[in-house]
Amino acid sequence: MTASEPVPISRTGARVERLPLARYTTLGVGGEAEVWFVSTHEQLAEAMSQPYRILGGGSNLVIADEGLRERVIRLTGPLAEADLEPDPALSTPDQIITGWVGGGVPLPGLIRKLQKLGWSNLEGTVGIPAQVGGAVWMNAGTRYGEMFDGLHTLEIVTPEGTRQVTPDDLKWGYRDSGIPRNHIVSRVRLKLRPSTPDAVLDAMNFADNARKGQPKMKTPGCAFKNPGGVSAGKLIDEAGLKGLRAGNAMIAPEHANFIVNLGGATSADVHALLDAIRSRVPVPMELEYELWPEQHGLEQA
Known part of the structure; x- marks a missing residue:
């Protein structure tokens, strides 16, 4: 499909537009695609009837400048709402099981709501710019906690x-839920521990303070996973790559495992820096980013 071709009309009432994907990523790069905004399971099923990708908060993602041939799905409406009322049939005095939380719910806002309620288990994910579905799919987290710390039930659409x-049904681990790529996390129920707003806030602040050295510019997040417990950022720094530029993308001076958009960067700029890191760092490292479409073989690193 080209920009001049009409987008399809959804029979289930989903909104469909051809849009630049850069506006939906934390890096701020990416060409156009056919975007489906779905708010019901019926609309989601229709959107999944053709080749698709699901786009949440747009972190950990580098989209090609040429855009995508596949349609892109975004969860909206009820699939982006959170029912945080404790389920009386499942909750106990020591454990809170919520109602359904949509995969399109922004994670930062959800964490703030849980803090005000004094409910613990997910405060270690503070500062992650993701939506719930994507954060669950990759088991996003920090050294202080991850999404699977607070999950009771997952609804997966295939x-x-x-x-x-349930988490016990999946082979999840570090930055990996075990959910196949073509499956969508549409909703989850959270498993939380009663605490106090002050105690949860203290834990959030502790986790957030550890991130103070990270760059504040547009970035997808960490570029590479830490290999064998060794800091990827330290390896990149020791290779003398901090501050290296390609076009308007740069390896951040604050933290070498971050690539930032200085303004007007392209996907090609980012890939040039990823290639430079791979060629200069002697230790094999696995890429943290999703690459759309997959290219350069980096996704197999």
Whole structure:
């Protein structure tokens, strides 16, 4: 599809537009695609009837300047709302099980609401600019906690239908939920521990203070996973790459495992820096980013 071609009309009432994807990523790069804004399971099923990708908060993501051939799905409406009322059939005095939280709910706002309620288990994910579905799919987190610390039930939509699973049903681990790539986390129920707003806030501040050295400019987040417990940022720094530029992208002087957009950067600029890191750092490192479409073989690093 080209920019001049009309977008399809959804039979289920989903909003469909052809849009630049740069506006939906924390890096701020990416070409155009057909974007489906879905608010019901019926609309989601229709959107998944053709090749698709699901786009949440847009962190940990580098989208090609040429855009995508596949349609891009965004969760809205009820699929971006949170029912935080404790489920009386599942909750106990020591454990809170919430109602359904949509995959399109922004994670930072959810964490703030949980803090005000004094509910613990997810404060270690503070500062992650993601939506719930994407954060669950990659088991996003920090050294102080991850998404699977606070999950009770996951609703997963596949091309074959919808199913509910628990964390015990999945082979999840570090930055990995075990959920296949073509499956969408549409909703989750949270498993939380009663605490106090002050105690949760203290834990959030502690986790957030550890991130103070990270750059504040547009960035996808950490570029590489730490190999074997060694800091990827330290390895990149020791290779003398801090501050290296390609076009309007730069390896951040504050933290070498971050690539930042100085303004007007392209996906090609970012890939040039990723290639430079791979060629100069002697230790094999696995890429943290999603690359759309996959290219350069980096996704297999």
